[in-house]
Amino acid sequence: MKIIDAVHVFFDYMRKDENDKIEEISPALSDMNLEIEKGSFVCVLGHNGSGKSTFAKMVNGLLLPREGSVYVADMDTADDELLIKIRETAGMVFQNPDNQIIGNIVEEDVAFGPENIGVPTAEIRDRVDEALEAVNMTKYKDRSPGKLSGGQKQRVAIAGVMAMKPECIILDEPTAMLDPKGRKDVIRTVRELNKRDGITIVLITHYMEEAVDADRVVVMDGGRVVMDGTPREIFSRVEELKALRLDVPQITELAYELRKAGMPVPCGILRKEELEEVIMELLFEGDKGSCDSTDTDGTEPDLGTDGTEPDLGTDRPEQDLDTDREDKSEGACQ
Amino acid sequence: MSIKAEGLTYIYQAGTAMESYAVRDISFETKDGEFIGLIGHTGSGKSTLIQQLNGLIKPTSGKIYYNGEDIHSEGYDMKRLRQRVGLVFQYPEYQLFETDVLTDVKFGPKNMGMSDIEAEEAAKRALKLVGIGEDFYKRSPFELSGGQKRRAAIAGVLAMDPEVLILDEPAAGLDPLGKTEILETIARLHRERNNTIIMVSHSMEDVAEYADRIMVLDDGKLVYFDSPKEVFRHYEELEKMGLSAPQITYLMGDLKKRGLQVDDSVGTVAEACREILRLWKEKEEKSAE
Ligand SMILES: Nc1ncnc2c1ncn2[C@@H]1O[C@H](COP(=O)(O)OP(=O)(O)OP(=O)(O)O)[C@@H](O)[C@H]1O
Ligand SMILES: Nc1ncnc2c1ncn2[C@@H]1O[C@H](COP(=O)(O)OP(=O)(O)OP(=O)(O)O)[C@@H](O)[C@H]1O
Ligand SMILES: [Mg+2]
Ligand SMILES: [Mg+2]
Numbered sequence: 001m002k003i004i005d006a007v008h009v010f011f012d013y014m015r016k017d018e019n020d021k022i023e024e025i026s027p028a029l030s031d032m033n034l035e036i037e038k039g040s041f042v043c044v045l046g047h048n049g050s051g052k053s054t055f056a057k058m059v060n061g062l063l064l065p066r067e068g069s070v071y072v073a074d075m076d077t078a079d080d081e082l083l084i085k086i087r088e089t090a091g092m093v094f095q096n097p098d099n100q101i102i103g104n105i106v107e108e109d110v111a112f113g114p115e116n117i118g119v120p121t122a123e124i125r126d127r128v129d130e131a132l133e134a135v136n137m138t139k140y141k142d143r144s145p146g147k148l149s150g151g152q153k154q155r156v157a158i159a160g161v162m163a164m165k166p167e168c169i170i171l172d173e174p175t176a177m178l179d180p181k182g183r184k185d186v187i188r189t190v191r192e193l194n195k196r197d198g199i200t201i202v203l204i205t206h207y208m209e210e211a212v213d214a215d216r217v218v219v220m221d222g223g224r225v226v227m228d229g230t231p232r233e234i235f236s237r238v239e240e241l242k243a244l245r246l247d248v249p250q251i252t253e254l255a256y257e258l259r260k261a262g263m264p265v266p267c268g269i270l271r272k273e274e275l276e277e278v279i280m281e282l283l284f285e286g287d288k289g290s291c292d293s294t295d296t297d298g299t300e301p302d303l304g305t306d307g308t309e310p311d312l313g314t315d316r317p318e319q320d321l322d323t324d325r326e327d328k329s330e331g332a333c334q
Numbered sequence: 335m336s337i338k339a340e341g342l343t344y345i346y347q348a349g350t351a352m353e354s355y356a357v358r359d360i361s362f363e364t365k366d367g368e369f370i371g372l373i374g375h376t377g378s379g380k381s382t383l384i385q386q387l388n389g390l391i392k393p394t395s396g397k398i399y400y401n402g403e404d405i406h407s408e409g410y411d412m413k414r415l416r417q418r419v420g421l422v423f424q425y426p427e428y429q430l431f432e433t434d435v436l437t438d439v440k441f442g443p444k445n446m447g448m449s450d451i452e453a454e455e456a457a458k459r460a461l462k463l464v465g466i467g468e469d470f471y472k473r474s475p476f477e478l479s480g481g482q483k484r485r486a487a488i489a490g491v492l493a494m495d496p497e498v499l500i501l502d503e504p505a506a507g508l509d510p511l512g513k514t515e516i517l518e519t520i521a522r523l524h525r526e527r528n529n530t531i532i533m534v535s536h537s538m539e540d541v542a543e544y545a546d547r548i549m550v551l552d553d554g555k556l557v558y559f560d561s562p563k564e565v566f567r568h569y570e571e572l573e574k575m576g577l578s579a580p581q582i583t584y585l586m587g588d589l590k591k592r593g594l595q596v597d598d599s600v601g602t603v604a605e606a607c608r609e610i611l612r613l614w615k616e617k618e619e620k621s622a623e
Contacts, residue, residue: 013477024472047509048481095480095507096427147346150424150503151376151536173480176506177424179375179536181576206481206509209581247510250539250581250603257607263614272585280592283613 003168003200004036004059004090008068011054011223028054029065029223038073038167041194041201043211043231046220047245052204053095055220056170059202060092073167088117091166093157093174101145106137106156109145113164124163131159134189136182150177158186162193168200169193175207187213208235209249212270219244236268251275337387337419337498337530338363342396344382344554356382358554359396367528369521371541371562374551375576380534381424383551384500387532388419417446420496424503424534426487430475435466435486438475442494453493460493461486463519465512480507488516492523498530499523505540517544539580542566542601550577563599582606 011029014022029051036042046052057063058070061077072090075082091113103109110128119127132138135155140148145156154177161169171190175183187210193199203210211217217234219227221244227234234241235248238256248256255269255278263282269275344357357379364370374380385391386398389405389412398405405415420442423429432438439457440450448456461471464485470478475486484507491499499520505513521544524531535541541548541562548565550558552575558565566572569579569587579587580601586609590598596609 015473015477026477048485048507048512049479053479096425098425098427149377149381155376173507177376177503177536179378179576180538180578181573182376183536206507206513208510242511245509245511251585254582254585254603254606254610257603258610258614261607261611263611272581272588276585276588276592279589279610280594283610283617284592284594 001038002035002071003038003073004034004202005071006032006034006055006058006068007071008033009055009058009065009070010067011058011063011065013054027223029058032068032220032224034218034225036168036200036202038200039194039198041191041213041215042203043214043217044202044204044220045206045208045211045217045246050220051223052220053172054223056092056172056202056204059090059168059170061086084117088164089166090168090170091161091164093161093169093171095172095176098153101153101156104144105141106132106143106145106148107141109156110159110163113160117164119164127163127165128159131163134162135159136185151179151182154178155182155186158189162189165197166199168202170202170204172204173206174203175205175210183207183210208247208252211235212249219246231270232268235270336364336366336399336401338399338402339387340397340399342383342386342393342398344379344386344391345394346382348394355554357386357393360551360554360556361396362549362556362559364530364532367524367530369524369531369544369546370533371545371548372532372534372551373536373538373541373548373577375553378551378575379554380551381502384421384502384532384534387498387500388416388421390416390421417442417494418496419498419500420491420494422488422491422499422501422504424506426475426483429487429490430483433474434472435461435475435478436471438486439489439493442490446494456493456495457489460489463492464489465515481509481512484508485512485516496529498532500532500534502534503536504533505535505537513540520544538566538578539582539601542580542583550575562601566601567599 009029009032013026013028015024017023032055044052054063058065058077059072061083064078070077072086075086077086101109102112107128110131111124114124114127132141135158137152137155137159140152145153154174158174175186178186190201190203191213194201212231214231217229217231218225219234235252238248241248249270251272252269255265255275259265259267265278340361342357342360345353345355347353360383372380386393392406400415403410430438432441436457439460440453443453443456466485466489475483478486488504504516508516517540520531523529545562547559548562549556550565566579566583572578582603583601586596586598586600586606589596594613600606600609
């Protein structure tokens with residue numbers, strides 16, 4: 001079942017002068033199409049200005065398409081009467097937490113969302129406590145949100161949406177200002193919401209590492225989706241991503257560089273543990289029985305000095321380096 | 335161009351029931367032309383510390399010297415200090431206020447007494463450095479995407495050509511290439527003009543790559559101020575403080591534990607690549623014999 005469905009969406013920002021005359025039109029979405037399955041964890045990547053936040057605001061009904069439609073759980077965001085229901089279904093964490101903070105004290109702020117959608121008072125208490133605990137902000141519950149550090153505000157904003165328990169949560173760069181532990185905690189929390197409660201997660205981020213655990217990665221450019229696949233598929237396309245001003249996780253980057261320099265490292269490696277195994281196998285374990293040399297049979301790998309990619313897919317050593325790795329997308333590697 | 339802090343302490347709402355310590359008894363001295371990375375958990379006091387360095391907020395106690403002069407001594411020219419010690423805020427929204435991008439970036443240099451033409455030139459140069467094209471000059475700063483706002487805010491400070499550049503998470507919200515471009519620009523200014531840089535960051539990878547020395551705050555206290563290699567050696571302590579080592583360091587650490595002769599203090603992809611390839615070549619040569 002689809003929870004979000006954007007169909008041929010176009011959107012332009014208009015700048016008007018004092019007399020309401022249009023001075024400038026900047027297109028932000030042009031023919032954006034994206035279906036998101038209920039219960040999935042989708043990560044949205046894209047360079048600055050590619051339209052990610054604009055898309056997020058469409059889902060929340062804050063902006064309406066000039067052309068095309070956006071449906072949230074089959075509800076058309078253009079239908080005014082459905083707006084409240086839509087915002088209950090799809091909760092949003094904005095890019096700048098200051099735009100989101102309303103209450104005078106942290107607790108009130110987090111309670112604001114659930115109150116607004118009519119959650120019974122007794123239950124609000126529990127939800128607020130639970131949400132603050134999840135983002136590790138319980139000890140600040142009586143503070144004024146304006147007097148928190150940048151990262152603390154961001155956590156409060158996340159708690160506010162969690163307390164509404166929407167079916168789907170869209171997070172617009174929620175970890176941009178968090179320390180490494182905070183980043184891990186947020187990612188773990190949203191994964192839990194996804195796995196345990198089946199909440200659909202749409203995570204917009206510039207941290208490529210955060211996309212590794214998603215079910216699906218969507219890349220935007222020029223106001224539309226230009227790449228769509230599993231993390232392994234997407235991160236195998238290193239050059240394409242770089243051309244879109246993006247990158248791959250550092251581990252993937254290292255694997256890619258090693259491969260370029262001639263080591264037969266498979267492409268699309270995402271996690272430290274995977275790379276570790278591959279390197280150990282190539283450098284160490286192969287050494288143990290040095291008489292039955294399973295490694296190169298004298299054919300020197302092309303070191304790629306001419307800038308071209310050595311084709312290592314064909315002259316791999318015999319041993320199977322990657323037995324249980326799914327969707328290796330062999331050959332799709334570039 | 336040195337900043338020296340002596341026993342800096344900052345308490346928010348001092349003397350009230352709500353009083354809270356943000357910075358506790360911090361002393362340090364920067365070296366001329368140094369690139370300093372400032373890291374610390376959420377709420378550890380980074381933003382509070384740096385706002386004191388250009389006189390924006392006054393320490394509850396302690397002293398700050400810029401080129402040997404106490405910045406809170408009588409008659410000290412605070413306006414001049416703020417031009418020499420440029421500060422880019424954590425949220426660009428706090429810094430952008432003019433009606434359009436170009437006017438906004440011009441504000442600093444004009445305020446320093448440059449003529450309109452000079453200020454405009456300085457602004458255009460700075461905007462170019464951060465990758466904001468002419469088509470954005472007439473836009474309201476509030477009609478920019480998150481990453482574009484950050485670039486504009488950085489340009490506003492660069493346009494004043496400060497001696498010391500303090501940046502509060504300059505790369506947050508930038509796309510990966512934008513991040514590299516901005517950080518490379520800062521690093522280049524640092525090299526070419528010998529600017530002192532203090533960069534607050536939550537990316538251990540970025541500070542490992544760019545900083546000469548890293549300053550680590552934990553709950554308002556300065557716990558380490560040393561080279562990246564030395565600081566990341568304490569990765570276990572860092573983890574307890576909500577920080578970490580760069581991811582690559584963990585990989586190298588594991589490889590070493592499993593018996594590979596690699597340097598496990600490296601923190602960047604390039605260094606790790608060199609280390610691993612060195613072993614690979616050795617092995618290739620051996621098996622060729
Ligand atoms: N309020 C606005 N008025 C006019 N143009 C806007 C406005 N907000 C965004 N834009 C423009 O629309 C385009 C898409 O912006 P959007 O905020 O969706 O990008 P984004 O992908 O979220 O970028 P970032 O990674 O920087 O947050 C950009 O070119 C931007 O300049
Ligand atoms: N205006 C304020 N009034 C009271 N307390 C404040 C105020 N601003 C910050 N604090 C508190 O002071 C401490 C230090 O905050 P600061 O903003 O310096 O942290 P930071 O290291 O920059 O954090 P972050 O990484 O989240 O930006 C925090 O515990 C914060 O809650
Ligand atoms: Mg955005
Ligand atoms: Mg801060």
